[in-house]
Amino acid sequence: MVELSPAEDRVLRAFARGAEADFREDSDDGASWGPERTVRAEFLRWLLLTGKAEDGVVPALRVAGARISGKLDLAGADVPCPVRFHACHFDQLLDVEAARTRQLDLNASVLPGLRGARVRMAGALHLTACRVTGDVRLAGARIAGPLLAEHARLEATEGRALRLDTAHIENDLWAPGLKAIGPVTMEGAAIDGALNLRDAELSSPGDVCLDGTNLGVGSGVLASRLATVGEVRLTGARVGGTLDITEATLTSAGGKALRADNVVVGADLRATRVSARGCVDLRGGKITGRLDLAHAELSNDDGVLALRVSSGSAAELSLREAKPIRGLVSLQNARFDLLTAPPEVWPEVVKLNGLRYGALAPHLPARERLPLLKRNEDGFVPESYTQLAAAYSSVGDDVSAREVGLARQRHQRGTRPRYARIWGYLQDVTVxxxxxxxxxxxxxxxxxxxxxxxxxxxxxxxxxxxxxxxxxxxxxxxxxxxxxxxxxxxxxxxxxxxxxxxxxxxxxxxxxxxxxxxxxxxxxxxxx
The missing domain is CATH 1.10.287 (Helix Hairpins)
Structure with a gap:
């Protein structure tokens, strides 16, 4: 190793004692930091792989407020000690691809990229308040502790902001306040704990901003006040607890704001006060608890689906006090124990073929529910009337049930030949x-x-x-x-x-x- 600079010598001595080398001053512009705060990446690699500690001391690399010049290449390396770069500035990307590490802490640091595919980490990965101006690659990574990215800012001008495809996080992915420009992908990833994206901002216009296809989350998804531009894709995802997107703002005009077909949720899917511009697609989803869209605002372009829950099921679908939906609604072959929806929430065109529900709320006269059945895109659908009549009969409202039966005959009459319509009119007028x-x-x-x-x-x-x-x-x-x-x-x-x-x-x-x-x-x- 060539002669060390004073800054590097300071890091060497701190490493041997398991202490921190803190170079922090008032300036936050890491690119302007001089040699007194600059440490070469090749020196850090040598130190991590061959450095020795003082007797009886556990070595650790803890550096704060330094500029790391050059590429810190630890690909495939076995790093036996904890590594912490706090508020540091990296000139080039940090490469830990396929490495084995105990813990990596990059809190408040600035990097042009992080390459960590297939990394094996025995502890936590800290990216809190970190700023990465390139992509963060963690596909296939295995992290025994949590991945912490609270208020991190990931700015990928090309590629993906964060790639966690097939990664396994044995704890939580904790990223409230995360800001990502570019796609965040978690295809086939497994998170044993919770996924926290509260107050996160994800932007990838015209593309998928969050791809959780076949994602598995052992606990819940906490994404209240999430703001997205682009498609949120959770196709085939499995969530052990609650999926909470309360007060989220999802924007993908003309496309799919939320694509969660065949999603499996072990508790409630909370989407109260959600604002979605684009289709909310939950077809085939299996929700053990409630699908709660109370106070929601769902809209899409005219003639385009705004809400699809076809072939899905939930204990309850609630549209209580939701704003009138703009766009088509498809509930074909869906199953709900309870359907809570005021008549005014439905759009002009719906798809209700095969819809099944045990009860309706609030309880209203049949005349207020019947107009919806005439909005069905496929015209007269007999089972829609049968289902509505059964719902009234189940609560003992036989008067409304008979009114629905009469409305069914009158609607069906319009689909028959002229001679049959005449006979129908006679039956209607007489009895x-x-x-x-x-x-x-x-x-x-x-x-x-x-x-x-x-x-x-x-x-x-x-x-x-x-x-x-x-x-x-x-x-x-x-x-x-x-x-x-x-x-x-x-x-x-x-x-x-x-x-x-x-x-x-x-x-x-x-x-x-x-x-x-x-x-x-x-x-x-x-x-x-």
């Missing part, structure tokens, strides 16, 4: 498709009164005066109206002219009423 049984009684009473009055003033002549019973206009009219009842009056007389046509009309009306009543009774039995 309301069997959902208005009192109408049949009213029609029968009216027709019975008309027939009794008319035939009371003009008795039709008897077919056989000697054998005919005494004519009774009330019983005669009843005989005409009830096709399965025979009082003997209709067979004993023979009306003529207009009275004959009136009798024919009463017989036809009787058959119509009887058919629709039987259809209504059959429908009621099948519904139960």
């Amino acid at each position: 309301g498709y069997g959902y208005r049984p009192l109408r049949a009684a009213a029609w029968l009473a009216l027709l019975l009164a008309v027939g009794t009055l008319v035939f009371g003033f003009h008795h039709p002549p008897a077919l056989d005066a000697g054998k005919a019973p005494v004519f009774n206009p009330f019983v005669y009219t009843l005989d005409l109206l009830l096709p399965i009842v025979d009082f003997g009056q209709a067979k004993a007389v023979n009306p003529h002219g207009g009275y004959q046509w009136l009798s024919y009309a009463l017989v036809a009306a009787g058959w119509l009423l009887a058919t629709t009543v039987v259809a209504g009774i059959t429908r009621t039995i099948n519904r139960r």
